[in-house]
Amino acid sequence: MNATTSIEVEAKFSAAPDSQVPELTTIDGVDSVLETTIHQLSARYYDTADLRLTRAKITLRRRTGGKDAGWHLKLPAESGRLEIGVPLNDGDETTPPAELLDLVRALVRDFPLAPIAQVDNERHESLLADGTGEVVAEFCDDHVTAWSLLSGGAKTQWREWEVELSGEHAPHNLLASAAEVLSAAGATPSDSPSKLKTALGESINNAPTPPGMAALDETSAAYAVINALRANRDRLIEMDPQVRRNEWDSVHQMRVATRELRSLMQTFEGILVGEEYARVAEELKVLAQVLGVARDAEVVHERFLMLLSLDDDHLIDADATAHLSQDMQHKYDRAHRYILASLNSERYFRMLDSLDNLIAHPPLAEVEEDLDVDEATPEKVHIDEQVVLFGHLEAAYRKLMKRHNKALKEWEDDSLALREREENFHNMRKAAKKLRYSADAVGRATSVQTKDLYAACKKMQSVLGDFQDSVTSRDELLHLAKRARAAGEDTFAYGVLYQRERHIGLRALEEYADAAREIEKAYRKLEKAVEKAATAKVKNRK
Template identity: 65%
Template sequence: MSKSTTPLTRALEVELKFATSPTTEVPELSSIVGIDTVASTVVHSLSARYYDTADLRLTRAKITLRRRTGGKDEGWHIKLPSDKGRIEIGAPLSDDAPQEILDPVRAIIRDLPLQVIAQVDNERHEHALADDQGTIYAEFCDDHVTSWSLLPAGIKQEWREWELELTPAGQEFEQAPELLESARAVFEAVGAVPSASPSKLVAALGNSINYAPLPPAMAELDEETAAFAVVNALRVNRDRLLEVDPQVRRDEWDSVHQMRVATRELRSLMQTFEGILTGEEYLNLEEELKLLAATLGIARDAEVVAERFQMLIGLDDDNIIDDASGEHLAHDMQRKYERAHRTILKVLNSKRYFDLLEGLENLIVNPPLAPSETESASVADVKHEEEAALFEHLVSAYKKLMKRHNVAVTEWEETETPLREREENFHNMRKAAKKLRYSADAVGRATGLKTKDLYAACKTMQSVLGDFQDSVTSRDELLALAESARKHGEDTFAYGVLYQREREIGMEALRGYNEAAKDIEEAYKKLSKSMKKEAARVAAKSQKASDAKDN
C-alpha cells in the first residue's frame, strides 16, 4: 500500500439517519431547535467504492473503508465505532489505501488482501444549518442513492435517505441534545422513519452479506467439556486484544494499560490451560505474548510515573520544588512515554505481531487439544482429565503464592537485606496473586465451581501491591532524575523530599497486605474442599462410564 505524506483528518461523526420516499418534501429546517437559517445549499455528485476482506472482517466489526470521489472531502475514509458516535479518519485521494488509513484495522485484516465489495453513487443535496449568528451547527443531507453489491447474489438498489450530522461546533453546542431530538420530530412529522441500516454500505450489501464466506470461527467443542470453556475464554480475551488495538494506535487514554492487561491475561490463561492444550506452537505463543506485554510495559510504567509526578507536584504545598525540578517532573516522563509509544506502533505494524494474531486465531479455530481429546475417550473421562489438569494448576499456583508470601513477610523484617530486594519480594507476590486469580477464573469457567471469593481476594491483593509497586517505580525514576540533575549541576533537594514522600505512600499501601493475604487463605481453603468433592464426583462418573463400556 502507498504511503501518505499528508496529515490525516480525523472527526467524530454524530448523526441521525432517516429513510424517506422519493416524493417526500424536505421540511422547514429552520424549525429545528437552535437553527435559524439555511446558510447554504450545494449539490454534490459522489461515488464511493467500499473495500473489505473476502470474509468481510471490517464490515462484521462495524467498520467501513471507502475510496470516494466528488464532494468536499473526496479521498480515502475509514469509519470506526466509538462510544459517542463514529470516528472518521480521512486521507487524500490516491490509487491505493494509504498505510496510515489501514493502521487502525491492521489487527483485524493483518496482511489479507482487500477487494471492492460494493459501489455507492449518491446525488447529495447538502444544507448548512446555522443559528442567527451564522454559526453552522449541523449539515442536513438529502441523499438520492444508487448502489451495487459486488458480492455473490448482490443486486442494484436505489433509495433516498436523510442525514443530519452535527458539525464540530454543533457537538460543542449546549443544546445539541435538544437539536437532535427536535430534528427527529421534524423529520418524522413528514413521514421519514429512522433508518433500519446503520450505514449505506450495509444497505447496499443487503442479503448478499449472507453469501460471503465467514471468518474462521471458534472450534466446535462439546460444551460439557472443559476444553470448550478453555477455548472460549481464550477467544474472549483475544477479542479484547483486537478491540483495544486501534485505541492504542490512536493513543487513547488508558489504552496501553488495557492492551497490556489483555495480553497478560491471555498469557496467564494459556499457562493455566497447559495440559488441556499442548504443543510447541502453543508455548511459542505464550512467549510472544510475554514479549508484547514487556514492550507495552515500558510505556505503561512511564504513563503511571508521569501521573504520580503530577500528584507529587500537587502535594507540594511548601514550595520545595524548584523550577528546574518542576520542569523535569512535569515533562520528562511524558517524553519517555511518547518514545515508548512510538516503539509500540512499530511493533503493532510488524510481521511478528501479525503472526502472533494469526497464531491466536489458529489456536481458537484449531485448538491443539491434549491427546485424550482426540481419541475415543468418553466425555466423562475427558472431563476428569481436564479438571485434574486445571485443579493441578490452581493448587500449584496457590503453593507458589504462599511460598512467596512467607518470603516477603519474613525478609521484610530483615533489615540487613537490601531494601530493593525486600520490595522485589512483594512484586513477586503480586505476580503470584495474578496467576492464582486467573487459575481460579479458569476453574470457575470450566467446572462451575464457585471461585469468585478467591478471584476477588487475589484481585484485592493485586490492587494493594500494585499501588505499592507504582510507588517503588516512581522512586526509581526520582533517583534517576536526581542523578541526572547532579551531573548537570542542578539542585537535587526536591527529589530527595519527594522520594521520601513516595516511600511513605508505599508503606501506607502495604497496610492492607496482611488482611488481603488472610482473605486469600480463607477463600482457598473453602474452594479446596469443593475441588476435592468435584474431583471425586467426576472420577466416580468416569469409572461408572468405564464399567458400563466394559460390560
C-alpha cells in the same frame, strides 16, 4: 495530513422513488430550512478479501464530491458512529492513508485491501435550523446507484432519507420526531445499517470468512476455555488503535489484556497443547515487555508530578523540577515510538494470526489412548479438563503462599539488601496476579464460583502495586541523582523525595497482612467447593 473527527448520530429511512419530502419544519425543534444543496457523490469502499472491516461494522471509503471529499473511516461508537476523515491529496488513489489504516491494523494487519463496492449518490442536502437560526440537523434525500464488486455482485438502486444531528444544541427528541414525520410521508426505518451493506446485498455471502471460533458444545469446559481466549483476544485488538493514538491509559490497558491472555493460556495448558500454543504465549510475553517500558515510565512520571505538587516547603530546586517534570515524559515518548514499531511489525501480525487460528482450530488435548471408547463421554472429557484447571489453580496458590512466607521471613532480616527484600513483595504481587487469572479461568470454565478469590487477589495486587510503584520511583530518583551529580547539580531534592517515596511504600505495606489473610480464606472456601463439585460429577457418572 489533518484528520477530522466527528460523531455521527443519525436515523436512516427507506423511501419510494416517487415519495414527496414532507414539510420538514413540522419536526420538533426545526423552525426553518436554511438551504438545500445538491451534491454528486461517488464513493469506493475498501476491505480485505474476507471482509474483516465490514463484518466488524467498520467502513473505509474514498469519496469524491460534496463538502467533505476524502478518505473516511467509520467506527462503531457508544452513541452513533465515529467518523475520521482525511482530505484527498495527489498521491495514490487506491492506497488509504496510514493514519486511518493504523486504527484498524489489528484487524487488517498486512493483508491487501481492495475495492469491494462503489456507491454513487445524488444527495439533496437540507440544513435544518431552530428558532435562533442555528443549524440543529441535516436532512439528506439520497438517490443511490451502487455496484457490488464482489463475486456475484450486482447493480442496485434505491432512495434513502437521512436525518443527522448537528451541533450541541439539537433537541433530544429531534430524531424521534423526524421518524414520525417521515413515516407519515411513507418512509420506513432502513433495514440496513449502511449504504455499503445495502450495496453488497447477498454477494457478501460469496466472500470468504475470517477465522471464527470453533464450534464446540457450549456446555463444555473446552468451550468456556476457547471463549475466554477469544474475549481476551478481542480486548487486545480493541486496545490496539487506542495505543496507536496514544490515548490516556491505553498502554496500561493493552498491557493488562496481553498479560491476562498469556496467563489464561498458561492456565489452560494441558487442555490446549502444542508447540504453536507455547510459541504464542511467549510472543505475548514479549509484547507485554515492550508495553511495560512505556507503562513504567508513565507511572513514574505521574508519581513525580505528584511529589512536585506536595513540595510545600519549596525544597526542590529549578534543575530538579525540570528533570522530574520532563525526563520521564521523554522516556515514555521514546518507549511509545518503539511500541508503534512493534505494532506495525510482521511479527505482531503473525502472532495475531496465530491467536485467530488457535481460537478457530483449538489444539485440544486428546482423550487418553487407553480410555475405552464407550467411556469417552463428554462428561468424562469435561472432568479431565476441570482436573487440569484445578491443578493449575492449586499450583498457583501454593506458589503464592511460598512467596508470601519468604517475603515475611526475609523482610525483617537486615543482613539482606533492602532491594532484595523488596523484590520478594514484587514476586508476591506477580504470584497474586497469576492466581487471580487462574481463578478467573476456573470461574469461566466451570460451575465453581471464584469471585471471592479473584477479588482477594485483586486487592493484594493493588496493595503491592502501590508499594512497587514507590520502589520503581525510588530507582528512577537514584538514577536522576547520579546524573545530576555528574552534571554538577544539587542532589538534595532527590534525597528528600527518595525518603518520601520510602515512607509511602511502607505505608502501603500496612495493608499487606489483611490482604494475605483474605486470599487464604477465599482459597479455602473455594477448595471445599471444588471438592464438592468433583464429588457431584463422580456421582452423576455412576
